[in-house]
Amino acid sequence: xxxxxxxxxxxxxxxxxxxxxxxxxxxxxxxxxxxxxxxxxxxxxxxxxxxxxxxxxxxxxxxxxxxxxxxxxxxxxxxxxxxxxxxxxxxxxxxxxxxxxxxxxxxxxxxxxxxxxxxxxxxxxxxxxxxxxxxxxxxxxxxxxxxxxxxxxxxxxxxxxxxxxxxxxxxxxxxxxxxxxxxxxxxxxxxxxxxxxxxxxxxxxxxxxxxxxxxxxxxxxxxxxxxxxxxxxxxxxxxxxxxxxxxxxx
Numbered sequence: 001x002x003x004x005x006x007x008x009x010x011x012x013x014x015x016x017x018x019x020x021x022x023x024x025x026x027x028x029x030x031x032x033x034x035x036x037x038x039x040x041x042x043x044x045x046x047x048x049x050x051x052x053x054x055x056x057x058x059x060x061x062x063x064x065x066x067x068x069x070x071x072x073x074x075x076x077x078x079x080x081x082x083x084x085x086x087x088x089x090x091x092x093x094x095x096x097x098x099x100x101x102x103x104x105x106x107x108x109x110x111x112x113x114x115x116x117x118x119x120x121x122x123x124x125x126x127x128x129x130x131x132x133x134x135x136x137x138x139x140x141x142x143x144x145x146x147x148x149x150x151x152x153x154x155x156x157x158x159x160x161x162x163x164x165x166x167x168x169x170x171x172x173x174x175x176x177x178x179x180x181x182x183x184x185x186x187x188x189x190x191x192x193x194x195x196x197x198x199x200x201x202x203x204x205x206x207x208x209x210x211x212x213x214x215x216x217x218x219x220x221x222x223x224x225x226x227x228x229x230x231x232x233x234x235x236x237x238x239x240x241x242x243x244x245x246x247x248x249x250x
Contacts, residue, residue: 013091015042027055064118095153135178171239187245212247
């Protein structure tokens with residue numbers, strides 16, 4: 001198991017689902033973790049779960065679409081724990097369920113503002129802290145929608161493709177600083193949010209039937225991939241996007 005003792009991690013969108021699993025996974029392996037989420041109550045719930053399991057965590061409200069909020073949240077993390085060694089940019093919003101000709105420009109821009117510009121803002125303020133710490137690792141949570149199209153999700157697909165490209169660009173630009181930047185592209189993952197959103201639709205059964213492994217991912221399975229990319233065990237991996245989808249893309 002990867003050892004993050006004496007390291008400090010930050011996870012956005014960590015109030016629930018995949019983000020919570022990643023924050024918990026880092027904490028179980030010894031990291032002190034800043035739990036960032038736009039829903040402050042959810043962030044506190046995750047931090048309390050980590051503390052209850054013997055880990056160290058703080059909850060920080062952060063809206064990744066707002067640069068001042070991102071700057072403040074990262075500043076608070078460093079003030080609390082002294083440095084930043086790893087960061088996982090997971091926060092995102094979902095697709096609209098409309099074709100692009102039916103989307104208002106404001107809706108398009110809102111999705112891109114969070115999913116792509118928000119990831120850019122996180123990288124912009126995380127990288128200087130990792131440089132000051134002597135290097136580290138960043139993982140951006142992309143999506144299968146960053147590797148192929150998803151019907152009725154033009155803004156989401158465009159934004160997640162952008163995250164994959166941004167990951168490559170940052171990996172190349174900051175490799176000399178000892179900073180590795182990778183992405184994880186999860187397949188459909190069984191979260192409470194997904195269960196609520198798909199109740200009565202049969203969508204989960206359809207996806208399971210199309211997935212070679214015959215089931216959806218658990219949040220912990222996506223988290224394990226992200227934690228590995230944050231760890232020294234992946235020390236020669238940078239600029240890549242790891243598809244964790246049960247064989248669906250294949």
